Amino acid sequence: MAATPIAVITGASSGIGAATARTLAAAGFRVVLTARRKDRIEALAAELTEAGHQATAYALDVTDRAAVDEFATAFRSLAVLVNNAGGALGADPVATGDPADWRQMYETNVIGTLNVTQALLPALTASGDGTIVILSSTAALSAYEGGGGYVAAKHGEHVLAETLRLEIVGTPVRVIEVAPGMVRTEEFATTRFRGDTEKAAKVYAGVDAPLTAEDVADTIGWAVTRPSHVNIDLLVVRPRAQASNTKVHRTL
Numbered sequence: 001m002a003a004t005p006i007a008v009i010t011g012a013s014s015g016i017g018a019a020t021a022r023t024l025a026a027a028g029f030r031v032v033l034t035a036r037r038k039d040r041i042e043a044l045a046a047e048l049t050e051a052g053h054q055a056t057a058y059a060l061d062v063t064d065r066a067a068v069d070e071f072a073t074a075f076r077s078l079a080v081l082v083n084n085a086g087g088a089l090g091a092d093p094v095a096t097g098d099p100a101d102w103r104q105m106y107e108t109n110v111i112g113t114l115n116v117t118q119a120l121l122p123a124l125t126a127s128g129d130g131t132i133v134i135l136s137s138t139a140a141l142s143a144y145e146g147g148g149g150y151v152a153a154k155h156g157e158h159v160l161a162e163t164l165r166l167e168i169v170g171t172p173v174r175v176i177e178v179a180p181g182m183v184r185t186e187e188f189a190t191t192r193f194r195g196d197t198e199k200a201a202k203v204y205a206g207v208d209a210p211l212t213a214e215d216v217a218d219t220i221g222w223a224v225t226r227p228s229h230v231n232i233d234l235l236v237v238r239p240r241a242q243a244s245n246t247k248v249h250r251t252l
Contacts, residue, residue: 004028015183019216022217182241205250208241208249
């Protein structure tokens with residue numbers, strides 16, 4: 001009897017990460033949920049287990065390399081890694097942006113993804129059919145005013161995915177990049193604006209049906225479950241109301 005394939009999801013405590021955990025669990029994966037907020041991922045693991053799925057919670061800060069390396073020792077073989085941990089801080093112009101915000105975004109989005117990918121790549125390769133998913137953003141592909149630090153970090157993730165794909169071609173590991181546009185989740189914009197819910201709400205004001213976390217999770221689930229020889233190099237997904245990072249239809 002074949003073993004249940006394992007999928008690790010970083011940043012699984014809310015939003016796209018939590019939705020992806022639900023999607024992959026429903027698709028038959030044993031999901032390992034990681035995030036800094038232990039209570040959140042334990043609650044999600046309990047929810048999934050009660051629903052008849054296999055789920056484990058593991059508190060992890062992806063920027064802590066020693067902790068990531070220790071986490072990786074649990075896996076001899078791994079089917080899927082979803083690098084979702086990340087986020088944005090601030091919307092200041094380059095001229096006045098806080099270098100600490102830029103540093104934190106780079107550490108979380110780029111170095112965190114690097115840490116986990118390096119640590120788990122041997123197990124992904126050992127599976128004979130591994131998949132790495134990197135959640136970037138449309139910010140990875142084009143700049144917008146007030147987004148300098150986030151754009152730079154997501155460009156870093158995009159190039160990481162592109163370079164890794166070149167370097168490991170010929171091995172049994174796929175590298176998939178999913179780049180969402182405007183996604184309305186419970187925390188992303190609020191975190192970006194440091195808890196200012198009024199500013200966060202303005203991001204989505206007048207937009208008919210921004211993407212949801214479930215929309216992105218569904219996209220990830222589809223990409224991951226393609227036949228092994230099919231690699232979805234880059235999948236850009238936006239709501240119909242958004243034509244680009246700077247062109248959004250609003251009814252106000």
